[in-house]
Amino acid sequence: MKKTFIHKHLFLFSNLAIIFFIVSGFICVVYRDTKTYQNLAKKDLKNIVSLADLNIEKFIETTMSKPVTVSKTMANDAFLKSWMLSEDNYKIGDSYFTRLYDYLKAYQQKYGYSTVFCISAKTGRYYYQGGLNKTVSPYDPHDIWYYNFIKSGHEYDLEVDTSQADGDSITIFVNFRIEKADGTLLGIIGVGLQVDFLENLIRFYEKDYDLSVYIINSSGVKTSFTGKTNNFINQNDLEKLVGMSDTVVLRKSEDAHIQWFTAGNELKCLITRYNATLCWYLIVEKDTATISNAFQERIRRNILFMLFSLTACIAVTTIIFIFYNQRIIEHENRDEITGLPNRKLFSRVCPSFIRKHKEYPQTLFMFDIDKFKDINDTYGHIFGNAILTMVGESLCKIIPDYGITARWGGDEFIGILALDTEEARELLNRLMAELKSRKDDSRYHVTISVGLVKINHKRTIEQISRLADASLYYSKKNGRNQITVCNFD
Secondary structure (H helix, E strand, O other): OHHHHHHHHHHHHHHHHHHHHHHHHHHHHHHHHOHHHHHHHHHHHHHHHHHHHHHHHHHHHHHHHHHHHHHHHHHHHHHHHHHHHHHHHHOHHHHHHHHHHHHHHHHHHHHHOOEEEEEEOOEEEEEOOOEEEEEEEOOOOOHHHHHHHHHHHHHHHEEHHHEEEOOEEEEEEEEEEEEOOOOOOOEEEEEEEHHHHHHHHHHHHHHHHOOOEEEEEEEOOOOOOOOOOEEEOOHHHHHHHHOOOOOOOOOOOOEEEEEEEOOOOOOEEEEEEEOOOOOEEEEEEEEHHHHHHHHHHHHHOOOOHHHHHHHHHHHHHHHHHHHHHHHHHHOOOOOOOOEOOOHHHHHHHHHHHHHHOOOOEEEEEEEEEHHHHHHHHHHHHHHHHHHHHHHHHHHHHHHHOOOOEEEEEEOOEEEEOOOHHHHHHHHHHHHHHHHHHHHHHHOOOOOOEEEEEEOOOOOOOHHHHHHHHHHHHHHHOOOOOOOEOOOOO
């Protein structure tokens, strides 16, 4: 605990020191370069726009490379290929199709995509996380992208189109070919992110750097969507949007190409860069007037005002560091799957809870999920994690008003209740009934085996936990799906 506290503050103070030296250096550089600014304005603008271009490209590639990787992973998944090969052996509505829907839904929920879909090359069926959407047809304008993508021979493709499975919202799709070892096409798998998601993030960069960002999808197949969005545009519209009379040079090179031009009375800088991973052109546009006037105005301002602003920035930065340090500490003490406190946090807060409720009878409970290993072996770890999440939700629904609880490890959960053993038994019976009644998935109904121990202040928590564990083991040995109360005082 002491080490964490010291480490946290050292991290904060180190960053504040770095900020101080950077700000001090910046002030010295601004003062030295004031007289020569007019000659260097164009060069400085180029550097600023280049930096913004690199940052934005890195941000976009980082944002989009993950869905590309996810799509590629699914396209090479043995389960998906096996499912596609056996698809026509079953009728729509069979549980065989439910396995696919659950598979797609698991990825959709895990990564927060607006849709996860696949299309069978054999039947033309379009499946998504909600079920069967449609059967694609070469006569349906919405399906033109599918046939164009197949003809292209590309391994994967990024495109902007409308999503029929998501209310015709404008969506960025990442499509990947599913192929057998011999190259035979089995179908298409992909994910969809709403364009608004990426454009809202880009807008923050536009505001920070006071520039405009455009994206041209150079190799995306032709789709039913023919319009443009705030940032995704057609190449023919680029000159009109930036106000450029000459032709914008688009080179398939990852080295940035800079063009200077005049629109109206303003000198503007245009940087174009090609991203080979996404097959996108990134175009960043900025004019010189705003930065020139703003810079000179800032130089004329009183130095005290600058110091005040910088002090405010440092204060905000400090608050952000403290906030994120607290978030990191909280993350370290929370179970990633269930959201419950983990064993480490439970062990730390347990003594204080016992002291706070020492005037009340207290009971420690421990339970695990019956035959959880069989669940993982039969349905897979994604389904197993969903079961753990469901149990965590039910615990949060029933327990918090009476005590504290945590995930102890694996499929084991632990908690302390400010109740006597009989009241605790009734509460745990409610939990068992809640779990049995859950209809999240018809394939498995969760039951638990529970051990209860009355807390005796003469024993340590470790000793009480061992007694609860022994009672839990007795419940499992005696047939599972039951509660055993330890009779030791």
